[in-house]
Amino acid sequence: MKQDIVVKFVEAINNQNLSLIIDMMSEDFYFIDTYGNKENKEQMKIGWQGYFNWFPDYLIEIYDYIESDKFSIINYRKSKCFIFGKQRKILRVSRLLESNN
Secondary structure, eight states: OHHHHHHHHHHHTTTOOHHHHHHOOOOOOOEOOOOEEEHHHHEEEEEEHHHHOTTTEEEEEEEEEESSSSSSSEEEEEEOOOEEEEEEOOOOOOOOHHHHH
């Protein structure tokens, strides 16, 4: 059952469905960035829209899913192109969380 929710959330991101992304976040949700800054659900509306503006082709591909009573984990690859000003600069970014080594 959790897997359906996780997949629905990833699909909302891949479709850039901002209203569904926000609706799926709990009211006590917060995002912590690399620097320790916290953003709440309301702030994430602006954050997600800005992210989609920068990376209009952002895509998450799920490779594996693990679930327990307390957590869910996805192994995934993401890809995106960065739009900088009027000039399009392509920065291909991919990451697979689980090493194949």
